[in-house]
Amino acid sequence: MTVRVQTEDFDVGFEISQLRKMRKDTGAVVSFVGQVRDLNEGDSVSQLTLEHYPGMTERSLSLIIGQAKSRWDIFDALIIHRVGTLEPTDQIVLVAVSGAHRGEAFKACEFIMDYLKTEAPFWKKEVTQSGERWVEAKQTDDAARERWTTTHESIE
Amino acid sequence: MTVRVQTEDFDVGFEISQLRKMRKDTGAVVSFVGQVRDLNEGDSVSQLTLEHYPGMTERSLSLIIGQAKSRWDIFDALIIHRVGTLEPTDQIVLVAVSGAHRGEAFKACEFIMDYLKTEAPFWKKEVTQSGERWVEAKQTDDAARERWTTTHESIE
Amino acid sequence: MKIKLFYFARLKETLKYSTEDLDLPADVVTILKLKAFLAKRGDVWGEMLMGKLKVRAAINHELVDDKAAIADGDEVAFFPPVTGG
Amino acid sequence: MKIKLFYFARLKETLKYSTEDLDLPADVVTILKLKAFLAKRGDVWGEMLMGKLKVRAAINHELVDDKAAIADGDEVAFFPPVTGG
Numbered sequence: 146m147t148v149r150v151q152t153e154d155f156d157v158g159f160e161i162s163q164l165r166k167m168r169k170d171t172g173a174v175v176s177f178v179g180q181v182r183d184l185n186e187g188d189s190v191s192q193l194t195l196e197h198y199p200g201m202t203e204r205s206l207s208l209i210i211g212q213a214k215s216r217w218d219i220f221d222a223l224i225i226h227r228v229g230t231l232e233p234t235d236q237i238v239l240v241a242v243s244g245a246h247r248g249e250a251f252k253a254c255e256f257i258m259d260y261l262k263t264e265a266p267f268w269k270k271e272v273t274q275s276g277e278r279w280v281e282a283k284q285t286d287d288a289a290r291e292r293w294t295t296t297h298e299s300i301e
Numbered sequence: 302m303t304v305r306v307q308t309e310d311f312d313v314g315f316e317i318s319q320l321r322k323m324r325k326d327t328g329a330v331v332s333f334v335g336q337v338r339d340l341n342e343g344d345s346v347s348q349l350t351l352e353h354y355p356g357m358t359e360r361s362l363s364l365i366i367g368q369a370k371s372r373w374d375i376f377d378a379l380i381i382h383r384v385g386t387l388e389p390t391d392q393i394v395l396v397a398v399s400g401a402h403r404g405e406a407f408k409a410c411e412f413i414m415d416y417l418k419t420e421a422p423f424w425k426k427e428v429t430q431s432g433e434r435w436v437e438a439k440q441t442d443d444a445a446r447e448r449w450t451t452t453h454e455s456i457e
Numbered sequence: 458m459k460i461k462l463f464y465f466a467r468l469k470e471t472l473k474y475s476t477e478d479l480d481l482p483a484d485v486v487t488i489l490k491l492k493a494f495l496a497k498r499g500d501v502w503g504e505m506l507m508g509k510l511k512v513r514a515a516i517n518h519e520l521v522d523d524k525a526a527i528a529d530g531d532e533v534a535f536f537p538p539v540t541g542g
Numbered sequence: 543m544k545i546k547l548f549y550f551a552r553l554k555e556t557l558k559y560s561t562e563d564l565d566l567p568a569d570v571v572t573i574l575k576l577k578a579f580l581a582k583r584g585d586v587w588g589e590m591l592m593g594k595l596k597v598r599a600a601i602n603h604e605l606v607d608d609k610a611a612i613a614d615g616d617e618v619a620f621f622p623p624v625t626g627g
Contacts, residue, residue, distance in 0.1 A: 156314060157313070157314045157317050157318065158312060158313045158314015158315065158317070159314065161313050161314070161332075161334060162313065165334060165336050165390070165392075166390055169338070169339035169340075169389050169390055170338050170339055170340045171336050171338065171390075172335065172336060172338045173333065173334070173335060173336070174333070174334045174336070175331070175332070175333050175410075176317075176331070176332050176334075177329065177330070177331050177403060177406075177407075178317055178321060178329070178330045178332075179328065179329060179403070179627055180321050180327050180328060180329070180330070182325070182326050182327065182328045182401070183325035183326055184325075184326045195626070196550060196551055197626070198548065198550055198600070198603075198619060198621065200603055201600055201603035201604075201619070204603045204604075205603070205605075226626060226627075233325050234321070234322055234325055234327075236321075237627070238626070238627050245338070247333060247335070247411070247414055248441075248445060250333075251333075251407065251410075251411045251414075254331075254407075255403070255407045258403055258407075258627060261626060261627050262624075262626065262627040263623075263624065264605065264624065265624060265626050265627075266550065266600070266619075266621060266624050266626075267624055267625065267626025267627070268550060268551035268552075268621065268622065268624060268625050268626070269625045269626070270551070279551060279552045279622065279625075280625045281623075281625070282596075282622070282623030282624065282625050283625075285404075289404060335542055351541065352465060352466055353541070354463065354465055354515070354518075354534060354536065356518055357515055357518035357519075357534070360518045360519075361518070361520075382541060382542075393541075393542070394541070394542050403627075414542060417541060417542050418539075418540075418541065418542040419538075419539065420520065420539065421539060421541050421542075422465065422515070422534075422536060422539050422541075423539055423540065423541025423542070424465060424466035424467075424536065424537065424539060424540050424541070425540045425541070426466070435466060435467045435537065435540075436540045437538075437540070438511075438537070438538030438539065438540050439540075
């Protein structure tokens with residue numbers, strides 16, 4: 146399991162390749178790359194600053210991977226999340242999950258993202274034409290996370 | 302939309318990055334990388350040869366992307382599938398989907414893989430200790446594809 | 458009615474044909490009738506096309522079922538269930 | 543009871559505190575009581591911790607609710623709902 150919180154950019158191809166080659170019986174790597182959008186809530190965004198809670202961030206991301214591993218038959222998972230100041234089209238986050246088969250890897254990867262969005266202590270502040278503002282948490286993210294508890298069976 | 306069938310390997314990082322940067326309002330790229338496993342049906346596999354139906358392959362992959370685009374709010378999708386002779390840990394297939402938000406991109410990517418597995422004219426022959434054999438189609442793949450027609454609402 | 462035929466994977470290997478041009482009799486107008494027509498070529502043809510093996514068919518690059526109608530100039534293909542990805 | 547406190551994001555910005563060490567009165571034993579205790583510092587504290595803003599809390603890096611008990615030596619943090627990813 147790998148969890149990294151860093152200001153530097155990351156190399157998606159390298160990370161996926163490392164995860165893929167870790168085992169010769171790996172059949173699938175599902176990954177998610179998040180990018181800074183130039184648009185949020187209808188306003189154009191020129192910059193984004195990510196703050197986090199050092200220590201708790203790493204702990205919560207590790208716990209999320211642990212939960213994913215206990216729920217699905219996956220081999221390994223990786224989370225890299227950037228902090229600091231970013232611009233549109235910059236990469237923010239990479240989640241990658243390896244496994245023997247695709248179904249479990251898809252579910253685990255989406256689960257990790259949904260939990261990361263609602264449990265990992267990161268906060269975004271964005272710069273728009275009208276100044277700086279804190280990004281508000283979205284109800285759709287809470288709903289996405291809830292799916293894994295309330296309608297768990299129908300998702301699987 | 303990009304569909305490529307080729308013998309050469311592909312660069313996952315480059316492809317995801319191209320898709321990601323295509324639009325500044327891209328927020329998510331979900332991808333699947335398939336790798337040759339050294340194990341299938343309990344036997345160790347030393348080599349895999351992929352045959353396909355030129356013309357029909359490209360057509361069916363394009364149709365699958367078209368279906369995904371009509372069902373989910375995604376920006377673009379890419380499929381690269383290798384043919385010819387491959388060895389364990391070689392990459393076989395890349396599917397990548399970009400969109401504003403992760404939920405739609407996750408669904409579209411998994412949908413494309415499930416349809417590719419059951420509709421795109423590729424066939425695998427593998428070399429094991431006991432000789433060559435054609436890989437049999439899996440019922441689990443048919444079931445995975447069926448989810449998108451029969452229990453579509455609950456998946457979404 | 459003239460068609461072009463393709464065989465793939467296990468069918469190609471066993472039938473020892475990858476492609477052929479055929480001029481069909483007037484009554485061979487569907488995939489099922491074409492299978493039966495080809496099966497008359499002998500054991501391995503019958504086994505492959507009308508036996509226990511699941512055979513899928515395509516007309517002009519589109520998956521079709523046994524009832525699908527064949528037209529002059531069509532490209533028809535027979536192959537096992539697909540196993541890509 | 544001595545604790546270490548952290549504030550993040552909008553809370554840190556508005557309260558103008560990122561961290562502080564506190565020696566709590568004996569009756570401040572839960573997150574809710576700690577919020578009420580801090581709110582007494584004045585307007586902006588009350589607004590931020592007991593107002594309309596949703597505030598989440600963590601004890602020793604674990605998300606907790608208002609009823610959670612605080613122990614001596616704990617690291618307690620207050621922050622808005624998270625917005626990473």
